[in-house]
Amino acid sequence: MIANVLYNEKGIGDTLIVSIKDIDRYTRTFDKKGDVVRIFDTETGALSGFNIFNASRHFTLHANGKVTLTEEFVSALKKVIQEAGFNDDLNIDITPKFVVGYVESTEKHPNADKLRICQVDVKDDKLQIVCGAPNVASGQKVVVAKIGAVMPSGLIIKPSNLRGVDSYGMLCAARELAIPNAPEEKGILVLEDDYMVGEEFQTTF
Incomplete structure (x- = not known):
């Protein structure tokens, strides 16, 4: 939960x-x-x-x-x-919701020219995430907002289906994470190699 x-x-x-x-x-x-x-x-x-x-x-x-x-x-x-006086069984998930992921592969979305289907390793799981960023590519370390993450905008990340393909998370841009002086151009935040896959990405919001 x-x-x-x-x-x-x-x-x-x-x-x-x-x-x-x-x-x-x-x-x-x-x-x-x-x-x-x-x-x-x-x-x-x-x-x-x-x-x-x-x-x-x-x-x-x-x-x-x-x-x-x-x-x-x-x-x-x-x-x-x-x-x-309430008896609800609250099995609450407290695992980090913003983590470092590794893009293992990408492929073109069959029904959308600007979308790519990414297979992303987050250490304890492999996530399929549909991404529209023009700079996404295999071999990158990226920030993954997992299901249940709350973005600075208030958006809650949920499982979704984009043009017929299931997606379980989001690859984040710097401005979506409210990082100061984030670039305005479209594109996900690509991390340096010294980040460890699966570790929590520390947000400031």
């Missing part, structure tokens, strides 16, 4: 937002117990997430945006939710 956890006291107040799955707003409802609000789909029962009010009473928070998930934080989150 992938979760994105956000906290911005100045922007939205002392509320922790735990987003697990997007659901249709027309079938979305909630159940509130104490400081915890459980959000779910009335038709399927699918869990969308939680809002936790008075968050600073329950957690030590230094974030102004996305909260970095650790085992300790996830444990505390589960405890707050369970003590409020």
